[in-house]
Amino acid sequence: MNIAIIGAGFSGCLLYNKLIKENHKITIFEKSRGTGGRLSTKYINDKFCDHGTPYFEAKNQIFIDFCNKLVKQKILKKYKTVYIPTNGINKVCSSLIDKKDLKTKVKITTCKYENEKWTLIDNQNNVYKDFDILLITIPAVQILELNINLNEKIKQELSSIKYDSIFTLILHKQKNLPLHKGLKNINLFKKIIDNSKKYNYDNFSSFVLHTNEYFSTKHNEKTKEELEKKVIKKLKKLNIEIDKDFIILPHLWKYAFAKNHLKKDFIFDKKQFLGICGDYFYSKNIEASFLSSTKLAGNI
Missing domain, CATH: 3.90.660.10 (Polyamine Oxidase; Chain A, domain 2)
Known part of the structure; x- marks a missing residue:
């Protein structure tokens, strides 16, 4: 299937990593210059500066196993229950994707579902067509700002997140x-x-x-x-x-x-083949992003 993912933060990159193994064709759209979202790193000459999340903890065993793999890859190092980046925390995200499938500095503003296909339009009026599935990982309030036809229940759920x-x-x-x-x-x-x-x-x-x-x-x-x-x-x-x-x-x-979260793992609208995940499902941290994205990927 041809899949579009909006957002190249941790949730979006993890979704890509899970789904690309199933031989799907995937394109990630990111409005900023690169991957990371809140796991972002500024490059100051040859130095790294993590200006979002500096490090994080893992409590769920599946997430611990994931983090330990990144330790083996020398992307993270572990101190007690805390995982610390070795060369910029954004490597957690960039290591999960193939950059040829990433479109940066592309802000999607319109998402249309017609004839069982998604068409995306960015703020420069560029058009991206023929996606079978649309997965959105940006903050709830930004989803509501999109020109997209959401059913009322999904709108209400997203509107409840502050x-x-x-x-x-x-x-x-x-x-x-x-x-x-x-x-x-x-x-x-x-x-x-x-x-x-x-x-x-x-x-x-x-x-x-x-x-x-x-x-x-x-x-x-x-x-x-x-x-x-x-x-x-x-x-x-x-x-x-x-x-x-x-x-x-x-x-x-x-x-x-x-500030709050939805008491579910993810949103998936079967009528439109639209999925939504992130850190506002069941909890409010990076581990929540991991679990939400993992479970949504398993539902595709």
Whole structure:
């Protein structure tokens, strides 16, 4: 069968990996520059900086087995129950697919099902035809923004999912620079990751500062540049200044975490051969993405 997957995050790449083994023809459509989604890595010269999920835990045995295979491939390393990337966390996703089947910088806006075939149209009016099955792995709110005919039950289920945002600052410099100690003592930041320590980098400093859900969600209609200025201003009021030698890169994860989840493994509409999976089925983390995608793939 000819299958289209929208979204090249963990769910989309895992779906591809499961289904390509069944000799299907698969195309993945991704609006950004590459795979990863929230398992994304910025490349700063020859260094890696994971500005989304820095590492993760595994509790389900099937997911543990999957992660252990990635350890054998030296994509991950294990510390107690935590899996840490060795060369950028986006390798978890990119290792699962053949890049010839990935279309990047393609934002699908319209999905039409006619004569038992799916036709997709992107925001540049390019048309992609003759798909037997459509699988969507993007956040629920983004599915609802598509021009697509969904049945009312699916619409209601997707509409029930609400999201928190996370605004992130990446600080980096090609030399050793300490982070202001005061940053770790304020509640504006949910998590601060010493990215260079994670990768044992010398003469390269990189920190990832994730602001909390309250601040991020409250201001998620602002641009990432406006949010950066707002954070810097807040810090100055607390007499905290980020070292001027740091290069600052802002990023807004508008749909970072689902606040709630559906009590099912996935959605599959047999009438349209439409499948939906992700981290808002049964739980709200990367393990949920794995289980949802695995079970949807098993249903195809």
